[in-house]
Amino acid sequence: MSAAAQNSGGGTVLELERVTIRFGGLTAVSEVDLAVGEGELVGLIGPNGAGKTTVFNLVTGVYQPTEGRISFDRKPHGRLRPHDLTRRGIARTFQNIRLFGSMSVFDNVRVAMQLHRRFGFGEALWRGRLAAKAEGDVAGRVMELLEIFNLGRVRDELATSLPYGDQRRLEIVRALATRPRLLLLDEPAAGMNPTEKAALAQLIVEVQQRFGISVLLVEHDMRLVMSVCQRIAVLEYGRKIAEGTPQQIQKNPQVIAAYLGKEASDA
Amino acid sequence: MEKLMNNGGSNGAKRWLLLGLVLVAVVSAFSGMINRYYLGVLVEAGVNVTLAVSLNLINGYTGQFSLGHGGFMAVGAYLAAKLTLLFGPALPPALQPVLFAGALLCGGMGAALAGLLVGVPSLRLRGDYLAVVTLAFGEIIRVVFQNSPAFGAATGLSGIAPWTNFFWSWSVALVTVYVVLALVHSTYGRGFLAVNDDEIAASAMGINPVRYKVTAFVVGAFFAGVAGGLFAHLKRAINPEGFNFMRSIDVVVMVILGGMGNTAGVVVAAVLLTLLPELLRGFSEYRMIVYSLLIITLMLLRPQGLFGRSSKGGRL
Numbered sequence: 001m002s003a004a005a006q007n008s009g010g011g012t013v014l015e016l017e018r019v020t021i022r023f024g025g026l027t028a029v030s031e032v033d034l035a036v037g038e039g040e041l042v043g044l045i046g047p048n049g050a051g052k053t054t055v056f057n058l059v060t061g062v063y064q065p066t067e068g069r070i071s072f073d074r075k076p077h078g079r080l081r082p083h084d085l086t087r088r089g090i091a092r093t094f095q096n097i098r099l100f101g102s103m104s105v106f107d108n109v110r111v112a113m114q115l116h117r118r119f120g121f122g123e124a125l126w127r128g129r130l131a132a133k134a135e136g137d138v139a140g141r142v143m144e145l146l147e148i149f150n151l152g153r154v155r156d157e158l159a160t161s162l163p164y165g166d167q168r169r170l171e172i173v174r175a176l177a178t179r180p181r182l183l184l185l186d187e188p189a190a191g192m193n194p195t196e197k198a199a200l201a202q203l204i205v206e207v208q209q210r211f212g213i214s215v216l217l218v219e220h221d222m223r224l225v226m227s228v229c230q231r232i233a234v235l236e237y238g239r240k241i242a243e244g245t246p247q248q249i250q251k252n253p254q255v256i257a258a259y260l261g262k263e264a265s266d267a
Numbered sequence: 268m269e270k271l272m273n274n275g276g277s278n279g280a281k282r283w284l285l286l287g288l289v290l291v292a293v294v295s296a297f298s299g300m301i302n303r304y305y306l307g308v309l310v311e312a313g314v315n316v317t318l319a320v321s322l323n324l325i326n327g328y329t330g331q332f333s334l335g336h337g338g339f340m341a342v343g344a345y346l347a348a349k350l351t352l353l354f355g356p357a358l359p360p361a362l363q364p365v366l367f368a369g370a371l372l373c374g375g376m377g378a379a380l381a382g383l384l385v386g387v388p389s390l391r392l393r394g395d396y397l398a399v400v401t402l403a404f405g406e407i408i409r410v411v412f413q414n415s416p417a418f419g420a421a422t423g424l425s426g427i428a429p430w431t432n433f434f435w436s437w438s439v440a441l442v443t444v445y446v447v448l449a450l451v452h453s454t455y456g457r458g459f460l461a462v463n464d465d466e467i468a469a470s471a472m473g474i475n476p477v478r479y480k481v482t483a484f485v486v487g488a489f490f491a492g493v494a495g496g497l498f499a500h501l502k503r504a505i506n507p508e509g510f511n512f513m514r515s516i517d518v519v520v521m522v523i524l525g526g527m528g529n530t531a532g533v534v535v536a537a538v539l540l541t542l543l544p545e546l547l548r549g550f551s552e553y554r555m556i557v558y559s560l561l562i563i564t565l566m567l568l569r570p571q572g573l574f575g576r577s578s579k580g581g582r583l
Contacts, residue, residue, distance in 0.1 A: 086473035098468035100461050111457040115473035124453035125446060127281055138454050178473050
């Protein structure tokens, strides 16, 4: 367990130990150690192509690490597939929004709830009293979530017809509907204007506190990352070059070099 | 129909199903008054509705391009026909409906098993590749029947009891429509659409895409098998050529014309495409040309299908 995770009080939720992944000759992520503590908000930053999204894909089981170990709740990932890991409590959003385009806002969230349903194929067909009650409960919880994020009024709109910022928020709502313990946000502020970014920063902190979950945030917008994260890890060329509090990261010469080039840090 | 399946609550939809079945029974009781030729066309339309609506679960809602429906239908047709040929003659007339229902169910189960067999290995494939594999699978089934003396080899089976009537054909069609709609409108069943929309996002939401795809194949194949049984007891004689890949294409055309993932549209298209060749008999040898031209025109005018794809939260 890393020292930082211990500092946050709770136990470690997510832990990466010397994780490496190679695609043919290319080493996309190399020997990365990373831990996210219970209820912690951790940022993962780095220049384009540093391997941030690859880390997300490793954590969510889209890729299997070539070497190293990933564990969630102290249980190793093994060869679990993405939907198994979601069941364990890892949810994510995507860099390029991936909402279900043929479904309404309501159904996008509803479908994420089938994970915890007590009814399946048989009940869907028989539509008995219990199934009806369960469907009612689900609908209630969907609306509750949508209302929290001010999306209740557009419940019947096609998800992809929403304004860009709303689509990003809907993705977060949908991820929360799986009742995660760890939420991975992949560049949630991409394409947002400054006002939307400020609102998003507030939203992320709110989500983390209200739902008591841990958040791992990949983001290019430095101001956003610095303002919401308790701890930040920096990737460059697939390697972790720094980790620490926002203040430490801002002053770290290696990080400045990675972002601004060598001369700037020498000057 | 959206309201009917959702807000109508659990019992609303079932009540509509019962009402529909009663209606079918009543019409069936008076079917003697309908011209035999028209009645035959109507009965066939019911079989086609079952085929198209069940394929729509696989191709439309789940987005897996299958060309195997002819094959699934063949499994159901041969199994059901064989069973009624074996046990039918010895049975008192009162028990015949029981045997027929049992034979249809067995045919459906056999086809469902075939759906499972083709579903599991094919699910690593997508789009065109899946279509090719299901097509090949359908052909294998046909060739297997063509070479089994027990199933009449190339001549097929004949002398099958004429048990498929308006009641059987349309109550199966109603049940199929109910099952598909009840499935895709449930929280569980929205998973089929999620897999279709974005498989990666679906699995990130805890949905197992493989399980949903196999389920779609098994359920779709089951009803194709039942439709096959009905078909056999309607035509009274079946041969392997009747289940070649043109049969699968016919059903795919109904689904595309009706609108992928739009059950109401697919029902209308299935009925329309059954009636059309009959209505065009006046054109005698130009019949199929006119039929094809009509389909081309419809596709040009409404590429999204008669009623369009079920956008707006998947209505219907």
